[in-house]
Amino acid sequence: MAELFHECGIAAIYHLMGNAVSPLTPQGPGQVTRLMPRMLLDLQNRGQLAAGMSSFNPDRDEILDTYKQVGTVIEAFRLNHPGKAEAIMKEYSGNAAIGHVRYATCGPNTRQYAQPFERRHGCKWKWFSFGFNGHLANLDELRKAILSLNGYHLTKKNDTEVMMHFIAHALRGDHPPDLVQVFTELAQKFDGAYNLVFLNGMGDMVVLRDPKGLHPLCVAQEGPLFAAASESVALQNLGFREVRSMEPGELILIQDGKITSHRFAPKQQSAHCFFEWIYFANVASTLDERSVYLSRSALGLELAQQERDLGKVPIDADTIVVPVPDTGKAAADAMAHALGLPSVEGLMRNRYVGRTFIEGTNRLDRVRLKYTPLREVLQGKRVLLIEDTIVRSTTLKSLLHHIRERGGAKEIHVRVACPPIIAPCFYGIDMSTVSELFAPQFMKTNRLTVAEQEAMARELKADSLFYLPVEAVARCIDLPQERLCRACITGEYPTPVGQQLYQVELARTKAAAAAAAAAASEPKPPVVCGAGS
Structure with missing residues (x-):
């Protein structure tokens, strides 16, 4: 994203x-x-x-x-x-x-x-x-x-x-x-x-x-x-x-x-950062003897198996698979092939709009500048939208709005080729607080439920949403889970200071939530009308 x-x-x-x-x-x-x-x-x-x-x-x-x-x-x-x-x-x-x-x-x-x-x-x-x-x-x-x-x-x-x-x-x-x-x-x-x-x-x-x-x-x-x-x-x-x-x-x-x-x-x-394979690295790279492209394709096969098991979306002539460019494409192609569905580029990314040019615009305008939904591809279709991950969700919300309003899709089902992000990264990825993350707002424990995913879908205004399970990551990269850093999806950090910072962040988030709840529960003072009212 x-x-x-x-x-x-x-x-x-x-x-x-x-x-x-x-x-x-x-x-x-x-x-x-x-x-x-x-x-x-x-x-x-x-x-x-x-x-x-x-x-x-x-x-x-x-x-x-x-x-x-x-x-x-x-x-x-x-x-x-x-x-x-x-x-x-x-x-x-x-x-x-x-x-x-x-x-x-x-x-x-x-x-x-x-x-x-x-x-x-x-x-x-x-x-x-x-x-x-x-x-x-x-x-x-x-x-x-x-x-x-x-x-x-x-x-x-x-x-x-x-x-x-x-x-x-x-x-x-x-x-x-x-x-x-x-x-x-x-x-x-x-x-x-x-x-x-x-x-x-x-x-x-x-x-x-x-x-x-x-x-x-x-x-x-x-x-x-x-x-x-x-x-x-x-x-x-x-x-x-x-x-x-x-x-x-x-x-x-x-x-x-x-x-x-x-x-x-x-x-x-x-403790290799698993995000390197599913998001950061060039798809043509091989890291620690594991192909980035093949890892992302494996994520797509996991999504296909999950779709078969859940049976939530009809697989028919109206159903298409659409990747969010560019990092979602390998997973989307593999998923579509496994399900016998077309993988189509319903979203075109403008690669020539620099970050500086769009920095000052609002979220909807930024997405409008960066992505163009193809109405000829999306109109009247049931879209399986393949996203590599969801961090803060603000861009995805805007993107879903454009796919529905400008693209004319009749349904949008979001499938995420990654488990939910529940914890910050202290090793170089730009997400440093729990409060800025999307998933923790809905999750009562670190194990995501169907009901929680349904609540997330309603918040995003998607017809449905499903993440991959945590254990899928190691399978797809083909490395033992103990050799991967998965702190942002498990809350378990590979270095002592990382673990300490997470505990501090959890305490800070809990205190902020308690303060907000207390403020909301305080009775508001009555409105006193002046003589001229």
Whole structure:
């Protein structure tokens, strides 16, 4: 849904072994930074607010230099203006680079908050740049720890700056530190999700995946060329043939022309975010050896089986399956095929309406600008509308209104290829309070009933609504449930601080509800009419 914003994406590329030529870099070792915008374009689904890169070039005064701008990758790197794009590529040419696309989980949408973050220093091993994907659950604790150090000051309200200061503090001293040891010690302080790419003025690169493996990170090497990216598709489209997912707690170090792999945190139970497969990731990606497309297709087969079991909607010539574009399409196609129904694009998405353009409009206008119901397809039909998830429901309500009023559908039955979202995410997804979520308003326990789904359908003004059960997620991704983070659908968090924050949030929500109930029950003072009434 448009209500659920993507996380950030990170990328790294490095040309090893002197002047050896790679077929993937025909312009030579010193020009591998030209590949970074291409990589970031394939990660654009993970963040559209800003894009940037830091490059390393020992032959220029600015050994490490960072370029970043607000906007999409095309806008930030001026890719629609060949002359301007070429000037950027020349200025920031080098044999190594890290890159980032941003969605703001915290902090305003300004260039100052765009990544990578660069910390300049006269000492080359203390001059570094980094970008990260995720969110530190113990951010408040870390902020206090930094501010307790003598003379430290924070200028931004985000975890990126806090992380930068922790890294800088770990690099203090008169000799280059062991970078593996640096991040091993930091791992003991950080709680949450933090995939990271790091590049310093010595030309050292670090790529690491957090100990729980909450979010994906893939790597590949082809001859002298090494690359890493949040999703496999960014590496495959460059021409890498052997792409693998990094292990949780794995760190790759490039130093002195050599590449080595290390474990920077003790091995522990993984907790891969299941949302990566059902919503966030590019459908062409493979994450932790599981295809995103096949996982979404499996969700559709589960929906088809549920439809057969429930028998709520007649399967006849008037029934069609319609996906909410784009992430609902794979599930919708698989469901329709299993039921012998047509899967049709009854909703067309305008992919050229930027977020900035629609930001100031109201909810109905935003949906009208973004989606066009096809009356020729929908009129008089019984629509099985396939949605990937429901978070706040406000966009879905507007969408159902347009499908009925503008599209002329006679019935709309919402089928959700995900269990109900009942708890916030503290690891980088833009949903941080229980009160903003749709499902908890109706659910008395964590197990959803038919009656509760009927009440939800009435609220949405749908003819019916059904979610997938919680246990379907692990089956469809084909990973054991204990290896997945399903906190937002179970309330069970994989890290200690995540669980603590949830308990605090539940207490806050309960107190707010009690206060609202008390206020509503208080007798209102009588209206006293004046003499002139």
